[in-house]
Amino acid sequence: MMNIQLLVDLGSTFTKVVAIDLDAVEIISRTQAPSTVDVDVTIGLREALNKISDAVDMGSLQVKDSLACTSAAGGLRVVSIGLVPELSCEAATRTALGAGAKVIGHYSYELTREEVFEIRELSPDLILLAGGTNGGDKRVITHNAKMLADCRSLESCIVVAGNKAARDDLGEIFKNANQTVRFTQNIMPDIGILNTDPCHKVIRELFLDTIVKAKGIANAKTILGGVLIPTPVAVLTAARLLAAGIEGDGLGELIVIDAGGATTDVHSIAEGSPAEGVVTLGMLPEPYVKRTVEGDLGVRHNMDTLLRLAKERGIPINNNFHEGIEAFSSISALPQNETELNLDMILASVAVEVATERHAGKIEVFYSPAGKILVQHGKDLGNVKCVIGTGGPIVFSAEPGRVLRKALYSAEKPDILKPKHSKLYVDKEYILYAAGLLAQVDPGRALTLMRKYLKEC
Amino acid sequence: MQEQITVITGTVGWDAHVIGTKILSRTLRDAGFKTVELGIKTPPGDFIKAAQETNADVIMISSLYGMAEFDLKGFKEKCIESGIGDTLLYIGGMLAVGKHDFKEVERKFKELGFDRVYPQETDLSEVIQHLKEDLQRKGKRISR
Secondary structure (H helix, E strand, C coil), X not given: CCCEEEEEEECCCEEEEEEEECCCCEXXXXXXXXXXCCCCHHHHHHHHHHHHHXXXXXXXXXXXXXXXXXXXXXXXXXXXXXXXXXXXXXXXXXXHHHCCEEEEEEECCCCCHHHHHHHHHHCCCEEEECCCCCCCCCHHHHHHHHHHHHCCCCCCEEEECCCHHHHHHHHHHHCCCCCCEEECCCCCCCCCCCCCHHHHHHXXXXXXXXXXXXXXXXXXXXXXXXXXXXXXXXXXXXXXXHHHCCCCCCCCCEEEEEECCCCEEEEEECCCCCCCCEEECCCCCCCCEEEEEECCCCCCCCHHHHHHHHHHCCCCCCCCHHHHHHHCCCCCCCCCCHHHHXXXXXXXXXXXXHHHHHHECEEEEEEECCEEEEEEECECCCCCCEEEEECHHHHCCCCXXXXXXXXXXXXXXXXXXXXXXCEEEECCCCCHHHHHHHHCCCHXXXXXXXXXXXXXX | CCECCXXXXXXXXXXXXXXXXXXXXXXXXXXXXXXXXXCCCECHHHHHXXXXXXXXCEEEEEXXXXXXXXXXXXXXXXXXXXXXXXXXXXXXXXXXXXXCCXXXXXXXXXXXXXXXXXXXXXCHHHHHHHHHHHHHHCCCCECC
């Protein structure tokens, strides 16, 4: 009798299930079925589960013990609100990204009526309301809370993570509000400190209890048992585990690049501290686990942007590509011939290159009486030892190594602090999200699984 | 009701030129201001913390080593976030290296959010006069 674990990803396009043999720690089967979130999420889920039970002797395995993540119905859509754009507003955005969110808007200073109207139209799943260090400014967060509470037709969940000195006043303001409101610790308790963990915990709970219900995917819980996390959280969990290992046996600092149809995401698990002789001036410290999402670099949704960027970078663009572009108009389309493969390779390469350039830190030079001063903005990823690629356009590429090399340091742009000597790995079997799910209950096997299936390229 | 006006003084960053800030502090005190002296080599964040704690009306930064612009990037934004966005910000000294056009230096620091910017050689009675005017504009009166 095999010891099996099912891992489920309720995506916006496909519901994927992978079955892992926990004794041998290997993939024994994987299936997928079109997602049916618009109608009833359980239809597609049942279909995918039925397929897997046809393929695998489930024995006494309970589907209820599956672990699942989801990016269906737009993922976790968040609006972040803060006081100063570069401080609490940016802190809120980073915190949301670290919680697996897609940040669909950010606002700073006092909200205007028009902005509140805009937020209502955006209809985010969650609003992260920050502002003020502890003991710092109370006026703006109080104003913004009032504006949100007064908008009765705004139904988003609100997480309040600002100046603790405003907590009681805000409690009063939200007492009779229409929205589900949760209070947590300040994400920026002082200048230069980012405190994301308590806020992440609250977002996770809200996602599970309230947001999946609003999104119409709560029914999945009746089949799958309890826990459902946002897919990016599963990927982040996997990346963090892979870097740390169980007893210091991890790969060390690393980057995971997920090139997708709608966005290209970069995750760095790295200190990113400045090299000797370089100083930082940052307004906000950089998180050890950092995730950025490039909404204009989706290899299906943003082909025009990517081809324009490719041209600017002197990459030759074949005239036959317009056919390929048509073929790729569906987000799940895979390349069918050499032209399309070539096109996909260019799209993915540019997405990887630009997304890592934006994620990595930069060096700025100042001149002083004592000579040059090198100032670092963002994380120095120069010493990162591993770059891991996932997402169709990288995984299915004929030469994933060529695509991933674009994530590395380039002598042409010495001011951008990308990895200098990294090994490159490809997530051939799409195991990262699954390993992240498994890591919640069995980090040891999750690590083994990744070690087995990530291929150096 | 009259209130005692509190001023924070010090040099910022790695600047160790103590004379300017000492004379300034002494002059302010003689003019009846409560003066909180942070002394030399004060990190920008410490000015903010001291201002929060003492509910200061003004922060007066001295800098003679030409690096103040570099030290004070984002200073005003940090003040706003810390709830002291209304605190007056004054700076004086040798604020840039190799730039002799003070107007240009003044423009730069005003852009950074400073209310008053002074060159290296400044008559402190002029500073005190400006301070009184600025406080008055904010509806604050000075007690002695």
